[in-house]
Amino acid sequence: MTTQAARGAEDLLRQLAPQVLGVLVRRYGNFDLAEEAVQEALLAAVLQWPDQGVPDNPRGWLITVASRRLADEMRSEQARRRREERAAAQVPSDEFVAPPPGDERRPSREDDTLTLLFLSSHPSLSPASQLALTLRAVGGLTTAEIARAFLVPESTIAQRISRAKQSIKASGIPFSLPPEPERAARLQVVLHVLYLIFNEGYTASTGPDLQRSELTAEAIRLTREVRRLLPDDGEVTGLLALMLLTDARRAARTRADGSLVPLAEQDRKLWNRGYIEEGLALITDALGRAPLGPYQLQAAIAAVHDEAARAEDTDWPQILALYALLERISPNPMVTLNHAVALAMVRGPHAGLELLRRLDGNGRISGHHRLDAVRAHLLEMAGDRAAARESYRSAARRTTSLPERRYLEARAARLATPANCRSTARRST
Amino acid sequence: MKYVALVYSNPGAFEALSQTERDELMSEADAYLKEFTESGELLGGGAALADPSTGKTVRVRDGVPAITDGPFAEAKEQLAGYYLLDTESLERATEIVTRDPAARFWAVEVRPIMDMAGPEM
Numbered sequence: 001m002t003t004q005a006a007r008g009a010e011d012l013l014r015q016l017a018p019q020v021l022g023v024l025v026r027r028y029g030n031f032d033l034a035e036e037a038v039q040e041a042l043l044a045a046v047l048q049w050p051d052q053g054v055p056d057n058p059r060g061w062l063i064t065v066a067s068r069r070l071a072d073e074m075r076s077e078q079a080r081r082r083r084e085e086r087a088a089a090q091v092p093s094d095e096f097v098a099p100p101p102g103d104e105r106r107p108s109r110e111d112d113t114l115t116l117l118f119l120s121s122h123p124s125l126s127p128a129s130q131l132a133l134t135l136r137a138v139g140g141l142t143t144a145e146i147a148r149a150f151l152v153p154e155s156t157i158a159q160r161i162s163r164a165k166q167s168i169k170a171s172g173i174p175f176s177l178p179p180e181p182e183r184a185a186r187l188q189v190v191l192h193v194l195y196l197i198f199n200e201g202y203t204a205s206t207g208p209d210l211q212r213s214e215l216t217a218e219a220i221r222l223t224r225e226v227r228r229l230l231p232d233d234g235e236v237t238g239l240l241a242l243m244l245l246t247d248a249r250r251a252a253r254t255r256a257d258g259s260l261v262p263l264a265e266q267d268r269k270l271w272n273r274g275y276i277e278e279g280l281a282l283i284t285d286a287l288g289r290a291p292l293g294p295y296q297l298q299a300a301i302a303a304v305h306d307e308a309a310r311a312e313d314t315d316w317p318q319i320l321a322l323y324a325l326l327e328r329i330s331p332n333p334m335v336t337l338n339h340a341v342a343l344a345m346v347r348g349p350h351a352g353l354e355l356l357r358r359l360d361g362n363g364r365i366s367g368h369h370r371l372d373a374v375r376a377h378l379l380e381m382a383g384d385r386a387a388a389r390e391s392y393r394s395a396a397r398r399t400t401s402l403p404e405r406r407y408l409e410a411r412a413a414r415l416a417t418p419a420n421c422r423s424t425a426r427r428s429t
Numbered sequence: 430m431k432y433v434a435l436v437y438s439n440p441g442a443f444e445a446l447s448q449t450e451r452d453e454l455m456s457e458a459d460a461y462l463k464e465f466t467e468s469g470e471l472l473g474g475g476a477a478l479a480d481p482s483t484g485k486t487v488r489v490r491d492g493v494p495a496i497t498d499g500p501f502a503e504a505k506e507q508l509a510g511y512y513l514l515d516t517e518s519l520e521r522a523t524e525i526v527t528r529d530p531a532a533r534f535w536a537v538e539v540r541p542i543m544d545m546a547g548p549e550m
Binding site: 126127128129132150151152153155156157159160163200202203204212246249253254258260263370400401402403404405407 | 430431466467468469470472473474515517541542543544545546547548549
């Protein structure tokens with residue numbers, strides 16, 4: 001099999017994984033065992049398809065193989081239960097029975113993928129478990145792949161997935177879409193999980209962490225899938241646009257040695273034009289017809305940055321207006337930080353510093369290194385080199401990101417020499 | 430976020446405990462490790478360290494190595510072991526470590542591990 005064909009088969013498996021799992025859970029009602037069986041079937045496909053070729057009906061093939069594994073598992077599970085004198089009657093028998101063909105209640109393959117996303121990001125699960133289960137049950141990644149991406153031992157991911165499945169089992173969460181009244185709120189959690197997966201991959205630098213960047217691709221793939229299922233939801237489209245418009249800058253945001261390149265200094269020729277165009281089209285479409293939401297606004301801000309041919313062409317007044325809106329509909333200290341930067345770019349550093357002062361008493365961010373880093377940057381813009389240097393150093397002490405610490409230390413060191421030896425400081429955020 | 434939990438104790442501190450206390454400590458420590466490994470928050474790869482007197486400290490100055498016996502720091506409490514945590518926050522990490530029996534007898538320091546990932550600047 002050629003590399004391209006292998007890649008195609010992998011994409012196919014990833015797309016079929018949640019559909020096959022949906023069929024099994026509906027037919028046999030045991031999410032825990034069904035999920036294991038699907039993993040085994042995917043593994044079997046990875047091992048057999050390259051030699052034997054992709055079957056004519058790959059979905060049917062996977063369902064057959066997974067069902068066989070599941071039946072074996074359930075037989076031994078039931079035997080175990082009988083030994084323990086706990087009757088299998090605990091499980092309502094109709095859950096084991098496939099609905100008749102043409103049954104009105106029978107949901108589509110699409111609904112199954114969506115149902116699995118809602119299930120994997122159920123609010124009763126810890127965020128770490130939500131991420132792991134989403135990647136495995138919906139994304140079709142193996143435990144080993146997830147472990148490599150999160151830089152933890154495989155056994156840890158296995159524990160998180162198994163704990164998530166126990167919670168689902170114990171709380172008797174049905175395998176169905178959440179009822180209408182809570183669906184919007186639950187969709188927010190699904191989107192947040194996808195956003196976290198994206199970020200985990202996006203913030204990874206090059207080199208040893210390269211595998212983590214696959215998380216970004218996976219998050220985009222899953223969000224595309226959600227958008228295909230919910231094309232009219234503005235926030236789903238907004239999130240997809242935000243991911244594309246952000247990921248477009250990937251190649252420019254780090255140097256080969258893993259050091260960070262601030263937006264203003266990035267080589268914009270390295271930006272991914274295809275992603276930018278796609279993201280722009282998506283966000284324009286969403287803003288034109290859907291109710292406004294935080295992902296759409298963040299995507300719009302990313303779009304304004306991406307549209308500027310040079311850093312100095314950036315339409316800061318528009319970014320400022322978007323941050324003001326974002327702060328109104330979704331206030332949080334991180335938004336205020338970025339708002340302060342935009343304000344400084346439009347009305348000067350003192351206006352930005354004034355806005356930052358509002359955050360000093362805010363327990364959620366007052367000791368956070370990002371507040372110091374932004375303050376340092378605005379103080380540098382204002383020409384207060386000594387205070388800027390102190391803030392950069394304070395931020396460098398507090399960050400837990402190694403590339404960021406190096407960046408902040410370098411900024412501080414640059415301010416140690418008298419101003420007339422250096423060109424005017426450039427903006428960095 | 431990943432954290433390392435550093436267990437500090439006086440050399441010989443374990444020996445100084447009564448047999449009952451030692452047994453209690455060991456079984457509590459096992460239960461502690463099991464509970465948080467199962468929650469997916471305690472990562473494998475931790476270790477207990479041999480007595481500081483069994484170690485060497487290496488310094489290379491102007492290309493000349495100087496190797497001395499014993500620990501680097503003259504502190505009363507020495508590093509006795511460590512383990513890794515991966516939790517939502519530092520608050521959660523300290524909440525877990527509060528349950529470590531070693532924290533009751535000695536002290537456990539929780540420190541964030543630097544991440545190679547960097548935010549968008």
